[in-house]
Amino acid sequence: MGVTLPAFQTLVDAHWRDVARLAHALAGPVDGDDVAQQAWTQALAAYPRLQSSRNLRSWLLTITHRCAMDGHRSRGRRAVPSDTVSELAEQSAATAAGLGSAAVGGVGGGVVAGPEAGLPDTDLWQRVADLPERQRHAVVLKFVADLDHAAIAQALETTPTMSRRLVSDGLAALRKELS
Amino acid sequence: MSELESLLAGYDPEVRPPVLPASDVSYVVEDTAIGRMLLAADASGALVASTFVPDDPAEAHAVERLSRAISPRVLRHPRELDEARRELEAFLNGRSHRFTLRTDLALATPFQRVVLPRLAATVGYGHRATYGELARAVERPSASRAVGAALGANPLCVVLPCHRVVAASGALTGYAGGLAAKEYLLDLEARESGVDDPR
Numbered sequence: 001m002g003v004t005l006p007a008f009q010t011l012v013d014a015h016w017r018d019v020a021r022l023a024h025a026l027a028g029p030v031d032g033d034d035v036a037q038q039a040w041t042q043a044l045a046a047y048p049r050l051q052s053s054r055n056l057r058s059w060l061l062t063i064t065h066r067c068a069m070d071g072h073r074s075r076g077r078r079a080v081p082s083d084t085v086s087e088l089a090e091q092s093a094a095t096a097a098g099l100g101s102a103a104v105g106g107v108g109g110g111v112v113a114g115p116e117a118g119l120p121d122t123d124l125w126q127r128v129a130d131l132p133e134r135q136r137h138a139v140v141l142k143f144v145a146d147l148d149h150a151a152i153a154q155a156l157e158t159t160p161t162m163s164r165r166l167v168s169d170g171l172a173a174l175r176k177e178l179s
Numbered sequence: 180m181s182e183l184e185s186l187l188a189g190y191d192p193e194v195r196p197p198v199l200p201a202s203d204v205s206y207v208v209e210d211t212a213i214g215r216m217l218l219a220a221d222a223s224g225a226l227v228a229s230t231f232v233p234d235d236p237a238e239a240h241a242v243e244r245l246s247r248a249i250s251p252r253v254l255r256h257p258r259e260l261d262e263a264r265r266e267l268e269a270f271l272n273g274r275s276h277r278f279t280l281r282t283d284l285a286l287a288t289p290f291q292r293v294v295l296p297r298l299a300a301t302v303g304y305g306h307r308a309t310y311g312e313l314a315r316a317v318e319r320p321s322a323s324r325a326v327g328a329a330l331g332a333n334p335l336c337v338v339l340p341c342h343r344v345v346a347a348s349g350a351l352t353g354y355a356g357g358l359a360a361k362e363y364l365l366d367l368e369a370r371e372s373g374v375d376d377p378r
Contacts, residue, residue, distance in 0.1 A: 004246075004247060005251035006243065006246065007242045007245065008246075008251055008252050008254060009206075009242065009254050010239075010242070012196070012197065012199070016197055017194060020195065020197075021190060021191070024190075024194060029192060029193075032194070033194070036194070037197050037198065041197075041200075044252060047251055048250060048251055124183075124186055124187075125190075140187075143190075144187060144188065171183060
């Protein structure tokens with residue numbers, strides 16, 4: 001007998017708003033609904049094979065993040081080399097920690113997507129959109145999705161230490177532009 | 180949390196709930212003439228549950244029972260139950276005297292899988308039986324209490340007509356949907372069938 005999983009409908013009822021908010025924050029209003037829809041479809045397909053019923057919210061939001069990344073690539077948006085100091089440092093840290101690149105089917109190592117258009121048309125969200133990709137994702141996963149650093153690290157395939165750093169660097173950049 | 184962090188956390192786009200295809204189990208909750216009921220079908224369309232859920236905790240319990248017994252891929256999908264809803268409504272207002280729905284006893288115990296089909300096959304519309312008679316019909320003449328328990332936990336209420344089983348004294352005894360529901364069903368069937376002596 002495997003783990004006892006709650007009925008999938010209870011996950012939908014409890015978390016659909018959080019999944020949709022994250023999808024919109026990462027992919028923008030045009031693609032947000034599609035990303036959320038895709039995340040739910042993938043989660044439904046994978047659900048019976050889950051080995052634990054803990055952290056189902058984190059599991060759903062991690063899938064949502066992955067769908068936003070996959071969708072971003074397949075939509076063929078402009079990609080730029082990852083050449084910021086923090087990302088290079090992060091990659092070496094991840095390598096040192098022995099993290100593979102395909103653990104959650106996530107982001108490509110050397111290429112990150114460019115700034116996203118289409119977040120709410122306010123100064124704040126424009127500044128968020130202008131953050132380096134990894135910082136932007138870490139900030140959104142932390143504050144929009146309310147995930148802890150362990151979950152953010154898993155979604156971004158990095159370490160919790162680097163997740164903290166991405167978040168604090170992102171916040172610092174946002175504050176600097178606010179002042 | 181700083182003001183900046185609060186602004187980020189307050190992100191509130193206009194969002195829509197997901198639309199998922201029917202999966203392993205579909206269900207709907209309906210207000211019927213005899214109370215609030217949950218109907219559920221499996222992936223093949225067979226009815227697996229027709230059960231009374233008077234309140235939200237009862238509904239949650241019924242949904243979790245489906246999840247454990249069949250598959251955790253349980254989704255609220257009213258359209259998958261359209262035919263079941265139509266047949267139930269027609270039955271409850273007397274227009275129809277039988278169900279043609281395909282059923283599956285996935286939620287039943289082994290003993291229920293013996294008792295419930297026997298009940299459906301032998302006690303017709305407008306008729307009644309006692310627990311003892313049904314016990315004899317399944318060749319367990321001393322098991323009328325076990326028969327009572329099997330009927331009391333009937334996963335397919337109304338469709339498999341446990342409401343037609345009463346005490347030897349004629350008393351209605353109990354019903355999952357409450358005695359008023361049992362009385363409604365027996366009165367309806369007596370009226371519609373024209374059976375003078377229900378025994």
